[in-house]
Amino acid sequence: MDSKTLLELIEKNPGAKFITVEKLPDCTDPDWERKKEEIKRKYLRPECFPPELKHLMPKFDEDPPAKE
């Protein structure tokens, strides 16, 4: 949905705090996979979580393996 259409939608719904539309465009960041791995490496390794915050630690190994 382009910005002009979204602005028109807001103008047609004065005072509305939330407006739901079917689909907003996904951010097609070609560098996302690299950024994703960097975030995991910097912030989501088991060593990043002290004992009292272990419950926050993600278990990426439990993600289903990618199909070949």
Added chain:
Amino acid sequence: MNREEYPLIEDLTHTNFSFFSKGPQGVIRKTIQFKNLGDNVFNLCFGDWNEALQKIDDRSRTNNHDRDIVFNTVASAVLTFLKYFPMARVIAQGSTSARTRLYQMIINANLAEIKTLLKVYGNQNGEWYQMEKGKSYDSFMVSYTDFLLT
């Protein structure tokens, strides 16, 4: 939070949000996306929407003198997202160290209120801590409640 914020447009995935900042620089579309890192951890991507490239520009500076309204709107998007994904942990970091400091300043100014709704953590040199005022962090993480995760 009963504060001034912009109307939020969300889509049916509840992971994509847009709003329009209004000020001296004009009307500028902002986009917030929660991108899945796996196991209920999401990265918060936020910035100006580049219509031509169909992507978020997280390095742009709007200077629309509406920082607090923008922050309230982003906070509202985070709360809405967590309503649909209550087990999620959301990570945010600035695209530059200056922007990370700005985020920290804004979070610090609102920390007491945020803590009534969310658990807030800060990352220092690769390790997560409960966020405290006056300390410097590299990135931030929020979750709805701890007990949901245990």
